[in-house]
Amino acid sequence: MSNLTETEYLLEVENLLVEFAGPSQGIFGKKGEPVRAVDDVTFQIKKGEALGLVGESGSGKTTLGRAILRLQEPNSGHVRMVEEGDVKDILKLDQKELRQCWQNMQMIFQDPYASLNPRMTVLDIISEPLIVNGLVKNEAEAKEVAVKIAGSCGLVPDQLSRFPHAFSGGQRQRIAIARALVMQPRFIVCDEPVSALDVSIQAQILNLLIDQQKEMDLTFLFISHDLTVVAYLCNRIAVMYLGNIVEIAPTKDLFAQPLHPYTEVLMSAIPSDDPDQELNIALLKGELVGSGRNLSGCPFAPRCNYSDGKKCVNEKPKLVDIDGQRQVACHFSDTLSLATVEGI
Ligand SMILES: Nc1ncnc2c1ncn2[C@@H]1O[C@H](COP(=O)(O)OP(=O)(O)O)[C@@H](O)[C@H]1O
Ligand SMILES: [Mg+2]
Structure with a gap:
């Protein structure tokens, strides 16, 4: 079902799935389990908006950005874009049509x-x-x-x-x-565009992007592992974990009250202005594991401080609407009271 008939949207991603063949087990070994880099992702981007996409390295941000432009061919799903009143499914275009479409969609890279x-x-x-x-x-x-x-x-x-x-x-x-x-172009995927730059230069480039966005009425998908960079530029933020979007919210609401335990962890990792306060990433247990994971439970359950060890492990939470503005995928989001950060 497409929401794009409501004219405020420019782009819609629906049930997008991207898998990579897993690493081989030795020279004669079988191919390992496929890595699901983008796992059934659905979201919309409004015209003229900058949507931030955050998550730690390996969570599938680059793959999602590339798949939207078909620089990486998705396994299934839809990517729809409104162009002069028409809705185009980018995954159905032939090579010639895709080239034409790329005039409207560009990507800026980290390096x-x-x-x-x-x-x-x-x-x-x-x-x-x-x-x-x-x-x-x-x-x-x-x-x-x-x-x-x-x-x-x-x-x-x-x-x-x-x-x-x-x-x-x-x-x-x-x-x-x-x-x-x-x-x-009308739409640009910016993939960690300031991550390789000195902090003093980062703000200049972010301000250039903000100026150009206003000037040219651009819509951005802005990818970064750094929540503060995304907060500086974006109206809304999508949080990605192991190929899944676990929370989407307007930037100010996300900082006022995160609803997903993983968002709380990302926020706790933001360095504070207070030099006495250490980086608090100790909250996060274990490592991000891409393949061989339990696809039926919550992807964050193995590292989550609030997992009940039952429902969280056995049943994958859906991304559900909270108040028409924000969505979260956590069985217990309404009972949790998660920590926030101040001063953003
Ligand atoms: N070309 C590829 N071949 C195999 N696996 C890949 C490829 N590109 C990415 N991956 C895997 O997909 C997952 C997501 O990677 P990526 O999209 O680069 O994440 P991010 O941009 O959030 O760091 C990782 O597990 C990564 O190893
Ligand atoms: Mg990346």
């Missing part, structure tokens, strides 16, 4: 250097998508548009004839952002 061709000048890197997609009459027009976008991303004309290696990490991310924006 800008890996995504920039080292043998091209910055101007060529930014103008190339326009030429490849036939969006301009000629090269001169492509360069004109590219210079303008580069300027709005804080790159001065002098820098545009240089090659990527001449730039710092933050400036390379500006180049990658300009290259994504030059297509005038």
